[in-house]
Amino acid sequence: MAATINSPVVNATTATPRPAAGYVWALARISLGWIFLWAFLDKTFGWGFATPAAKAWINGGSPTTGFLKGTGENALGGLFSALAGQAWVDWLFMAGLAGVGLALILGIGTRIAAGAGTAMLLLMWAAELPLTTNPFMDDHIVYAIVLVGLALTGAGTTLGLGNLPIVQRNGWLK
Known part of the structure; x- marks a missing residue:
């Protein structure tokens, strides 16, 4: 891949690759991947961090109910609380967490993971509106911005x- 002056991982003065920037993006990719994968694991097995064992998915709990039921008073609460606990929503959410997490950690399918992860994060952000600590910005938006950066910089390499x-032969795997 040829370095361009507009790339954030090159020195704009000399257009030479800056390996340190690539490692920072890689660490951001792996870290964000772990956040997604950990959410999947904790919700599946109820390891007691965010999900108690009694509410684990494998014990009959719903991975979406706790968060979505708590949105009833919010601007879009009617829509999101109606989705809480539905099997297809649970499966889609958990597949998204696992898929995005694994793709980011492995560095394969980073573009697809960035798109799916951004969609998930924006939906979670919308479910919480109106925000109580900031008019529009929260960690969901920051993570979504980082995901876009990961996709644009080819951080899986x-x-x-x-x-x-x-x-490298199959662009959809990048």
Whole structure:
């Protein structure tokens, strides 16, 4: 991949690659991937961090009920609380958490993961409106911005499997 002056991982003066920036994006990718994957694992097995064992998915709990039922008073609460606990919503949400988390950690499918993760984060952000601590900005938006940055910088190639020939041959795996 040729370096361009507009790329955030190159020095704008000399247009030479800046490896340190690639490692920062890789660490951001892996860290954000872990946030998604951990949410999946904790909601599935109820390891007691955010989800008690009694409410774990494998014990019959719903991974979406706690969050979505709590949105009833919010601007879009009627829509989101109606989705709480529905099996198709639980499965879609959990597949999203696992898929985005694994893709980001491995560095494969980073663009798809960034799109799916951004959609999930924006829906969670919308479910919480109106925000109580800031008029519009919260961690969901910040994470979504980072996901877009990961997709735009090809962050799967540093400390990830994004350099594998199969990934390089198939753009949808980047």
